[in-house]
Amino acid sequence: MRNFKKVVALLIVTMMVFVTLSACGSGNKETTAADTKETAAGGETTGEADTSVTDEKITLTTASMMGGTDPNTEHYQEVIQAFMKKYPNVTIEDSSQVSDQTWKAKIAAQFSVGDEPDVIQFFTDNNASEVLAADQFVTIEEIRKVYPDYAADVMDSAWQASANPDGVNRAVPTTGFWEGLFCNKDLFDEYGLELPTDWDSFIKAVETFKENGIVPVAVSLNEVPHYWIEHLMLSAAGGEVFTEVPTDADGNLVARSPEEWVKGLEILKELYDMGAFPKDSQTISNDAANELFKTKQAAMQLDGSWYANGIDDQENTVVIAFPVVENGNKGPNDIIGGLSSGFYITRKAWDDPLKRAAAVEFVKMNTSKEQIEIYWNGNGMATVELEAPADMTPLGVSGLELSNAATGTFAPTDARIAGEAYSSIITSAVDLVNGTKTAEEILNNALQINIDSQE
Amino acid sequence: MLYKKKAPLAAFLLPGFIMLFIFLYIPFVDNIRNSLYNMKGFVELQKFIGLSNYQEMLQDAKLHTALINSLKMMALTVVFQVGIALILAVLVNNIKKGQQLFRTVYFFPIVISATAIGLLFNLFYNYNGGALNQILEAAGKEPVNWLGASTALIMIVIPTIWSYVGFYFVIILTGLCDISEDIYEAAAIDGCNKSQAVFRITLPLLRGVICTCITLAVTGALKVFDLPWVIAPQGAPGGITHFMGTYMYQMAFVNLNVDYGAAIAVVIVALGVAVSLIINKILKPDENL
Numbered sequence: 001m002r003n004f005k006k007v008v009a010l011l012i013v014t015m016m017v018f019v020t021l022s023a024c025g026s027g028n029k030e031t032t033a034a035d036t037k038e039t040a041a042g043g044e045t046t047g048e049a050d051t052s053v054t055d056e057k058i059t060l061t062t063a064s065m066m067g068g069t070d071p072n073t074e075h076y077q078e079v080i081q082a083f084m085k086k087y088p089n090v091t092i093e094d095s096s097q098v099s100d101q102t103w104k105a106k107i108a109a110q111f112s113v114g115d116e117p118d119v120i121q122f123f124t125d126n127n128a129s130e131v132l133a134a135d136q137f138v139t140i141e142e143i144r145k146v147y148p149d150y151a152a153d154v155m156d157s158a159w160q161a162s163a164n165p166d167g168v169n170r171a172v173p174t175t176g177f178w179e180g181l182f183c184n185k186d187l188f189d190e191y192g193l194e195l196p197t198d199w200d201s202f203i204k205a206v207e208t209f210k211e212n213g214i215v216p217v218a219v220s221l222n223e224v225p226h227y228w229i230e231h232l233m234l235s236a237a238g239g240e241v242f243t244e245v246p247t248d249a250d251g252n253l254v255a256r257s258p259e260e261w262v263k264g265l266e267i268l269k270e271l272y273d274m275g276a277f278p279k280d281s282q283t284i285s286n287d288a289a290n291e292l293f294k295t296k297q298a299a300m301q302l303d304g305s306w307y308a309n310g311i312d313d314q315e316n317t318v319v320i321a322f323p324v325v326e327n328g329n330k331g332p333n334d335i336i337g338g339l340s341s342g343f344y345i346t347r348k349a350w351d352d353p354l355k356r357a358a359a360v361e362f363v364k365m366n367t368s369k370e371q372i373e374i375y376w377n378g379n380g381m382a383t384v385e386l387e388a389p390a391d392m393t394p395l396g397v398s399g400l401e402l403s404n405a406a407t408g409t410f411a412p413t414d415a416r417i418a419g420e421a422y423s424s425i426i427t428s429a430v431d432l433v434n435g436t437k438t439a440e441e442i443l444n445n446a447l448q449i450n451i452d453s454q455e
Numbered sequence: 456m457l458y459k460k461k462a463p464l465a466a467f468l469l470p471g472f473i474m475l476f477i478f479l480y481i482p483f484v485d486n487i488r489n490s491l492y493n494m495k496g497f498v499e500l501q502k503f504i505g506l507s508n509y510q511e512m513l514q515d516a517k518l519h520t521a522l523i524n525s526l527k528m529m530a531l532t533v534v535f536q537v538g539i540a541l542i543l544a545v546l547v548n549n550i551k552k553g554q555q556l557f558r559t560v561y562f563f564p565i566v567i568s569a570t571a572i573g574l575l576f577n578l579f580y581n582y583n584g585g586a587l588n589q590i591l592e593a594a595g596k597e598p599v600n601w602l603g604a605s606t607a608l609i610m611i612v613i614p615t616i617w618s619y620v621g622f623y624f625v626i627i628l629t630g631l632c633d634i635s636e637d638i639y640e641a642a643a644i645d646g647c648n649k650s651q652a653v654f655r656i657t658l659p660l661l662r663g664v665i666c667t668c669i670t671l672a673v674t675g676a677l678k679v680f681d682l683p684w685v686i687a688p689q690g691a692p693g694g695i696t697h698f699m700g701t702y703m704y705q706m707a708f709v710n711l712n713v714d715y716g717a718a719i720a721v722v723i724v725a726l727g728v729a730v731s732l733i734i735n736k737i738l739k740p741d742e743n744l
Contacts (some may be wrong), residue, residue, distance in 0.1 A: 282692035283602035
């Protein structure tokens with residue numbers, strides 16, 4: 001019996017040691033493979049770098065925002081499958097997820113410890129400020145020195161719009177977005193209301209719906225107050241003042257928010273007190289708010305182009321530009337939108353001779369004209385020249401009309417100020433409607449955090 | 456001494472200790488250091504700010520709310536979680552048939568993921584068409600905003616307490632089985648009835664077990680995160696249902712104010728240690744009565 005126990009104990013210890021050490025030791029294989037490849041390449045014609053995908057067995061780690069409930073998840077997965085079929089020796093490990101604050105934080109953490117993916121579809125504006133600071137991306141210019149036809153279909157205007165805050169292009173943009181006020185037209189028709197193209201008809205709609213037991217506006221103030229904050233500020237301030245982060249005469253950032261920003265944000269509380277939002281808007285999740293709109297229990301929802309494909313009723317839903325608030329400076333057809341994401345290749349993959357070509361091929365597959373057309377699907381803004389598809393739904397047409405008729409397209413605030421500063425505004429939306437903080441306090445505090453983060 | 460050779464002892468304890476050291480103690484010390492700096496992102500230290508985060512905590516109204524809520528949760532878990540578990544364990548111990556059935560039934564909620572329970576209760580509490588409001592409307596009453604300012608905290612505490620009663624139930628039941636039958640028989644001969652047996656024999660002998668349960672319950676209440684966050688993220692509405700754990704998460708991962716989150720984490724640990732010491736002093740579990 002004692003001998004048996006000894007044997008079992010020894011087995012368990014051996015297993016534990018084995019498991020602990022199994023993670024190490026894979027490094028040796030890569031150097032030997034690279035050695036053989038170099039000696040093989042040495043025999044070929046000199047002078048030309050080998051730009052074809054390797055024959056070695058490699059793993060490419062990728063990440064994107066096309067995961068979960070994003071309408072492009074399926075299309076993205078199809079590209080991955082097609083890629084792995086074309087190159088059977090390459091395994092793609094993808095971790096895509098719909099973007100939210102937690103995911104952004106996770107990616108930032110991965111980059112700061114050196115655990116970043118090889119290819120990532122990520123933000124190009126200030127949303128990526130922490131990640132860009134790690135300086136782990138290859139620029140388009142560098143890639144084009146080796147692959148001159150990299151992302152050749154993308155329009156010049158798209159390159160300009162998707163440059164990082166320092167003016168350098170690192171990501172290949174595929175689609176852009178617009179934001180607008182989605183309306184359940186059938187509910188408006190039922191109560192004889194006009195679509196809210198100006199503020200008076202908006203208020204009238206809110207009052208009428210409230211009287212008849214319909215939630216006027218579906219929103220989760222706790223989780224996603226973003227669009228209301230952006231649009232109210234744009235509507236009050238107009239595009240120019242909205243997009244200018246305040247500075248003093250010498251060009252230094254100041255923590256004094258423009259009057260128009262404050263006026264715009266204060267309207268959020270007015271709307272809340274009026275009962276425009278669901279009774280539990282402070283606690284419901286964004287998904288629950290979406291359900292209210294999709295099941296016709298709510299009449300309006302302020303959201304973006306990514307939301308359009310998920311709406312079941314494509315016939316009776318329209319999207320219009322957000323109306324101009326009282327004394328507001330926005331043009332009636334000015335919208336919030338832009339090109340703020342694209343495919344990056346990280347230095348980790350670029351500097352690895354086995355992975356470089358595979359990473360480039362993967363991005364090429366995702367950014368060809370055909371693939372961009374699939375991702376665009378009539379939704380949002382395309383970065384290559386495309387026509388409206390013949391089988392577009394009425395809602396799709398409505399969205400295209402919105403972006404085509406836009407007299408001005410302005411990037412949202414999170415493109416201009418640091419992540420921490422923007423978060424402070426978002427998480428204070430509930431305090432604003434409860435009266436525990438004023439709009440001025442919230443905005444000035446955010447600007448101060450933005451200033452502190454630049455040091 | 457039980458072991459004559461110390462070498463095998465050290466050999467077996469070492470791997471566990473190394474893992475604890477690398478994944479617990481070093482990050483813990485790191486965290487204390489992070490709370491003294493202004494941080495950019497999750498790794499980069501920007502500027503040394505000393506105790507400024509801790510000073511900020513003294514003014515932070517939401518933190519005070521979170522602290523008070525955590526203390527309330529601690530009191531409620533001791534009274535209800537351990538209390539109900541104790542009552543159930545004593546009752547179940549006294550029945551002859553169906554003991555196994557009751558053990559399974561009461562233990563079951565622990566097996567369910569806290570996130571799943573949170574999502575389930577979220578559906579119950581939903582204002583538009585949630586289960587509770589559907590019942591009220593069917594009975595002809597007005598729907599209630601269950602997660603409104605006045606009732607949100609209780610609505611979160613209820614599932615949190617319910618889900619872990621089984622855990623303490625099983626621990627106490629095991630403790631009850633340790634009490635020898637002879638004592639009860641002897642007491643019965645001396646004319647002790649059932650309720651006297653519970654108060655004079657069972658409870659005093661369970662003292663050590665109950666103290667362990669109370670310590671676990673209290674420190675668990677301090678750390679609680681998954682259920683409150685799933686039912687009311689970011690302390691909805693308006694931060695009044697924050698607990699220390701959820702507030703720390705919000706600061707670090709939503710507001711991206713990582714150093715402040717680190718400072719809150721230090722406070723949570725300090726609080727946990729303090730509370731455990733106080734409980735030990737009050738209950739004196741190792742003393743012979």
